[in-house]
Structure formats: structure tokens, C-alpha cells
Amino acid sequence: MSTEEIIDGLRTAVVNYDEERVKKLASEVIEKGIDPLKALQNGLIKGINEIGEKFGAKEIFLSELMVAAEACLVGMDLLKPKIMKSRRTHVKPIGRVVLGTVYGDIHFIGKNLVAVMLEANGFEVHDIGEDQPAEAFVDKAQEVGADIVGASALTSTTRFEQQKIVKAFRAKGLKTKIIIGGAVVDAAWAEIVGADGYATDLQDAVILAKQLMEQT
Amino acid sequence: MITGKERVLAAFGEGSPEDIPSVLCYAHLALWRGPHFWNDFAEGKPWWIKEVWDIPKLLEVEETMQSKLDTDWVWGADICPSREWRKNHMVVPTSRAIYMRDITPGATVWQYIIEEPPPEGTHATYPNVDLSGIIKTKEDVEKYVYVRKAETIIEEGRTDWVEAVVKKFGDEKFILSQIEAPLEAACDFMGPIPSIKLFTKNPSLLKQLVDRTADVTVEEIKAYAKMGVDGVWAWEWYTGEIISPAQFEAIGKPAIERCIRTAHQLGLKYIFYPTGVGKEWQVGFENMLKMKPDGIHLEESRKGFNSDVSWQANVLKTQGLQDEITLFGNVDAINIVQEGTSEELEREVKRQIDVGRDEYYGRFVLDTGSPITPETSLERLLEYMNLVRKHGRKTQ
Numbered sequence: 001m002s003t004e005e006i007i008d009g010l011r012t013a014v015v016n017y018d019e020e021r022v023k024k025l026a027s028e029v030i031e032k033g034i035d036p037l038k039a040l041q042n043g044l045i046k047g048i049n050e051i052g053e054k055f056g057a058k059e060i061f062l063s064e065l066m067v068a069a070e071a072c073l074v075g076m077d078l079l080k081p082k083i084m085k086s087r088r089t090h091v092k093p094i095g096r097v098v099l100g101t102v103y104g105d106i107h108f109i110g111k112n113l114v115a116v117m118l119e120a121n122g123f124e125v126h127d128i129g130e131d132q133p134a135e136a137f138v139d140k141a142q143e144v145g146a147d148i149v150g151a152s153a154l155t156s157t158t159r160f161e162q163q164k165i166v167k168a169f170r171a172k173g174l175k176t177k178i179i180i181g182g183a184v185v186d187a188a189w190a191e192i193v194g195a196d197g198y199a200t201d202l203q204d205a206v207i208l209a210k211q212l213m214e215q216t
Numbered sequence: 217m218i219t220g221k222e223r224v225l226a227a228f229g230e231g232s233p234e235d236i237p238s239v240l241c242y243a244h245l246a247l248w249r250g251p252h253f254w255n256d257f258a259e260g261k262p263w264w265i266k267e268v269w270d271i272p273k274l275l276e277v278e279e280t281m282q283s284k285l286d287t288d289w290v291w292g293a294d295i296c297p298s299r300e301w302r303k304n305h306m307v308v309p310t311s312r313a314i315y316m317r318d319i320t321p322g323a324t325v326w327q328y329i330i331e332e333p334p335p336e337g338t339h340a341t342y343p344n345v346d347l348s349g350i351i352k353t354k355e356d357v358e359k360y361v362y363v364r365k366a367e368t369i370i371e372e373g374r375t376d377w378v379e380a381v382v383k384k385f386g387d388e389k390f391i392l393s394q395i396e397a398p399l400e401a402a403c404d405f406m407g408p409i410p411s412i413k414l415f416t417k418n419p420s421l422l423k424q425l426v427d428r429t430a431d432v433t434v435e436e437i438k439a440y441a442k443m444g445v446d447g448v449w450a451w452e453w454y455t456g457e458i459i460s461p462a463q464f465e466a467i468g469k470p471a472i473e474r475c476i477r478t479a480h481q482l483g484l485k486y487i488f489y490p491t492g493v494g495k496e497w498q499v500g501f502e503n504m505l506k507m508k509p510d511g512i513h514l515e516e517s518r519k520g521f522n523s524d525v526s527w528q529a530n531v532l533k534t535q536g537l538q539d540e541i542t543l544f545g546n547v548d549a550i551n552i553v554q555e556g557t558s559e560e561l562e563r564e565v566k567r568q569i570d571v572g573r574d575e576y577y578g579r580f581v582l583d584t585g586s587p588i589t590p591e592t593s594l595e596r597l598l599e600y601m602n603l604v605r606k607h608g609r610k611t612q
Contacts, residue, residue, distance in 0.1 A: 063412050063415035066412055109408065
């Protein structure tokens with residue numbers, strides 16, 4: 001297989017939810033000395049972005065999206081060490097993001113998918129998990145020097161925690177951009193809590209994060 | 217004088233639907249479990265009576281709640297821990313903490329701290345078991361998913377709460393019990409992420425699992441029927457954008473249909489509550505309606521989906537189901553009940569009742585789309601319930 005075929009094969013393997021094929025082709029990238037960054041960008045990331053678009057257009061559903069995301073992550077995990085080694089230095093992320101689900105809420109599917117999409121698009125993501133109080137978001141953001149904090153809430157009873165998170169950051173004078181997400185969140189709620197933005201879907205989350213980075 | 221039960225049954229086609237019944241889904245979630253409403257209804261009883269299933273005291277709480285809210289159904293006549301478990305567990309309140317003590321004879325006595333539910337109440341949570349690495353074959357499914365027969369469920373005292381509720385309220389109110397919907401139950405064994413992935417990765421294993429969890433649900437339905445409840449409520453979250461209509465058709469539908477058939481054979485109403493369903497997934501919604509549940513209840517419109525009752529009524533009528541399926545309203549629990557002005561609240565209640573009465577010919581029950589929030593005050597909740605009665609009732 002040519003370099004182009006291998007890289008495009010990575011893209012189609014993600015689109016076809018074929019984790020084994022991703023593993024095989026990512027290993028070939030390493031064995032054949034193909035530029036791992038190119039394989040990541042033109043293969044895996046292209047694939048997962050296509051999947052994200054299909055999901056947004058309701059051509060595929062969450063089950064397919066998650067399996068594709070998993071395949072993409074497996075490939076990324078294989079390629080990342082090579083990328084770092086070949087560049088001899090850490091590839092600078094376009095931004096650092098702390099993600100978590102708010103206190104009292106243990107839902108994680110949407111948050112985890114946003115994490116995959118952001119990571120695939122060049123962000124360094126620190127996922128603090130579920131059921132996290134406002135202080136945990138603040139602490140982690142300060143620890144890693146986050147540019148953006150994403151707080152997810154799925155239930156009507158827990159979205160008020162998002163407001164607490166914004167207040168906690170502002171009370172400390174931190175300028176970190178805060179985005180909120182989850183099924184019960186909309187633009188009006190984002191405005192009420194004083195968040196810097198909210199995303200309607202996965203693609204939107206990536207676009208929003210990139211836009212916010214331009215403002216930092 | 218018409219009873220709440222008669223009102224609900226009329227909305228299910230058993231009698232002339234003069235009134236629009238007023239009910240609250242998941243009443244126990246915020247009203248019964250969260251401290252705010254607990255204080256309104258429990259009259260000083262400690263919160264931990266819920267933890268040990270002190271049935272006489274819990275009945276008193278339910279009675280107070282019913283006297284204040286006067287809903288037409290009693291929510292949550294559900295299977296509880298076995299009689300033996302209840303006998304062998306006691307709460308020990310101390311100044312430092314509240315302990316649950318296991319005093320099973322012959323076993324080592326041990327205790328653990330239990331905590332009061334958080335202010336927002338407890339939400340249905342994902343299971344804490346993940347057998348996705350263990351359940352790999354049909355044999356594994358049969359080994360790990362235990363089917364407890366209806367007779368055993370009853371013999372073990374797991375229906376004692378159901379029996380008490382039916383005895384206390386059954387003449388006046390429609391008694392509703394929750395069942396574990398088969399797809400959702402499969403999640404209990406595999407964990408949410410692995411089970412969602414299985415739809416794409418290994419649909420045949422998932423189908424075997426779902427068929428088995430349906431066996432469990434069928435036995436639950438039989439036990440409820442023997443106790444004399446009026447209907448069962450099935451929340452299913454493998455819907456909306458989670459799986460495709462084709463996946464639902466192949467894996468979920470046969471199992472759910474079996475549960476619906478069982479309920480029908482035993483004279484129970486089957487109310488289906490699929491989450492995340494709206495106009496955007498109309499094909500999926502139509503698929504669900506083909507299963508012929510007795511009632512369909514969608515969440516309120518949210519980000520990404522529009523589930524207005526008027527649209528639902530239209531779809532049901534287009535499918536010719538207006539004489540078979542009862543439509544449930546879905547008043548927005550946050551934006552309307554909790555945060556709307558009094559005018560907005562009344563307008564929305566009246567609008568939904570008008571849809572139910574005029575566009576759907578009265579085969580309609582008014583409910584909130586999702587549970588009442590803990591941020592809603594009792595006064596506000598009473599205002600909502602009074603408005604439902606004001607606009608929904610023609611009889612006394």
C-alpha cells in the first residue's frame with residue numbers, strides 16, 4: 001500500500017467503525033516510517049470529523065459515533081508517541097481544556113465525545129470526570145493553566161451547578177473561558193449563567209473552542 | 217363523584233373522557249427523595265425511613281403528599297427490597313453519622329454510613345456493575361442475568377410496598393408501577409458505554425441480552441398484575457439519537473412488544489416513556505407507536521429535538537392510533553413550571569389541555585415532560601396542579 005492509501009485507509013477505517021483496521025494501519029504508519037502527524041491529521045482526524053458531520057446531519061447515531069470515536073482514539077494512542085519522538089519536542093496544543101460533568105450529575109457520554117473531538121482537533125484535554133464540584137474545575141484549570149473550561153450537565157436538576165462554576169472562576173478573578181453543554185442547556189441558559197458560550201453539538205463544540213482561543 | 221382512577225382509565229378509553237387527568241411522573245424523584253419536598257410531606261419523619269423501607273411510615277408520607285397535591289395516580293408502587301432484607305437491616309442514627317446496620321443472623325454484623333439524598337434529589341443513575349468484559353456469549357447471558365419468577369418476587373416480600381399502596385389508594389387512584397424496560401435493563405449489566413457500543417459492534421449478543429432482560433421484565437409485570445396495579449411505566453433511554461431506527465427495530469422492538477403483550481394480557485396499561493424523541497426522529501417515533509403501548513409520553517422539547525404535543529397528536533392521528541394510544545402532555549418542568557410566570561404557566565397548561573381535548577379527542581393525560589425540579593416551590597407546584605384541575609376538569 002502506498003503512503004496515501006494507508007493514510008486514507010485510516011480515514012475510512014474510522015468512518016467504517018473498524019478499530020482492528022485502524023490498529024493495523026497505524027502500526028504500518030510506524031513500521032514504514034510514514035509521517036505520523038500527517039497520518040493523524042489526514043487520516044484519523046479527517047475520519048472522525050466526517051463522522052461528526054454525519055452525526056450532526058442525523059445520518060448516523062450515537063452508537064456508531066462512539067465506536068468510531070473509540071477507533072480514532074486507539075489510532076491516536078498508537079501514533080502520539082511517534083509524533084512526539086519525531087518532533088523531539090511536544091507538539092504544542094492549540095489550547096488547554098478542562099472538561100467535567102457538574103456536581104450531582106454522573107452523565108458522561110456527551111462530555112467524553114467532546115473530549116475526543118477536541119483532542120482530535122489539537123486541544124490538550126484534561127477530563128476531571130463526573131460529579132465534580134465547582135472547586136474541582138477551578139483547581140484543575142489553575143493546575144494545568146487551562147484556556148477553556150467545559151462543564152456538562154444533563155439533568156434539569158443539576159444545570160444550576162454550571163452557574164456555580166462560572167461564579168467560582170469569576171470570584172477568583174480568573175479569565176478562563178467557560179463553555180457549558182448538555183441536554184438541558186441552551187443559549188438563554190448560557191447567558192443567564194454568564195458562560196462564554198455553549199455548543200449545540202460536537203462539531204459546534206470544536207468550532208466554539210477554536211473561536212474562544214482566538215479571543216484569549 | 218368521579219375518582220382519579222376513573223379519570224385516568226377514561227383517558228385510556230375506559231369510559232367517557234370528560235376530564236383531563238392530572239398526574240406527576242417520577243413524583244418520588246424530587247417530591248419524595250429530595251430534602252426540600254420531603255420536609256413538606258414527611259411531617260418530621262426522618263429521611264432514612266426511605267432507606268429501610270419502613271412501609272407504614274412511607275405510606276403516611278404518600279398520604280400527606282396525595283392530600284396536598286391530589287394527583288389522579290399514585291406513582292412508584294414499585295418492587296422493593298425483600299422482606300428478609302428489610303428485617304435484617306436497621307438504621308442507627310448517631311451524633312456523628314447515620315448508619316445502616318446489617319443484622320442478618322449468623323453473619324458478621326457490619327454497618328455503613330448512609331447519607332441524606334442531595335438537595336436536587338436523587339436521579340436515576342447508571343448502574344454500578346459493568347459485566348461487559350464477562351458477558352460474551354449466550355451462556356454468559358443466561359448465567360449472569362437472573363430471572364426471578366413472579367411468584368418468587370411476591371413470596372420474598374418484594375411486592376409488599378406495592379400491595380400496601382394498592383390497599384391504601386387503589387380504590388381512588390390509578391396505581392402505577394415502574395418496570396425496567398428491556399433495553400435500559402441491558403445497560404444495567406453492561407454499563408452504558410459498552411452497551412451502546414454493542415449495538416454497532418456485536419448486535420447479536422446484545423439482542424440475546426435484551427431478550428433475557430425482557431424475561432426479567434415480563435416476570436415483574438406478572439408480579440405487579442397479581443398485586444392489582446393498574447399500569448406500568450417503562451422508561452427507555454436507548455432512543456432518540458442514541459441508536460438508529462433500524463437498530464431499535466431489530467433489537468429493542470421485539471423485546472418491548474413482548475412486555476407490552478404481557479401487560480395487555482394481564483389487563484395493565486403500558487405507558488412508554490422514551491427519552492430524547494422528537495420531530496427530528498419521526499421515523500423512530502412512528503416505529504415506537506407501532507408497538508401499540510397504551511400510553512406514549514415524551515419529554516418536553518429540548519435542545520436538538522422538538523416534541524410538542526400538537527406534533528405528537530398529529531403523528532398519532534396520521535397513524536390512525538387515536539383510539540388506541542393515550543397521549544401524555546409534557547409541560548416543561550423547568551422553563552414553565554419552575555421559571556415561567558403565572559400567565560405563561562396557565563397559558564401552557566391550557567394550550568396542552570386544548571390539544572388533548574380538541575385535537576386528540578380527550579384521550580389525553582396532562583403531565584410534566586420530566587420530573588418536577590427541587591427548585592420548584594410547593595406553592596408553585598400547587599399553582600400548577602390547581603391550573604390543571606381548573607382547565608382539565610369538567611366534573612367534580
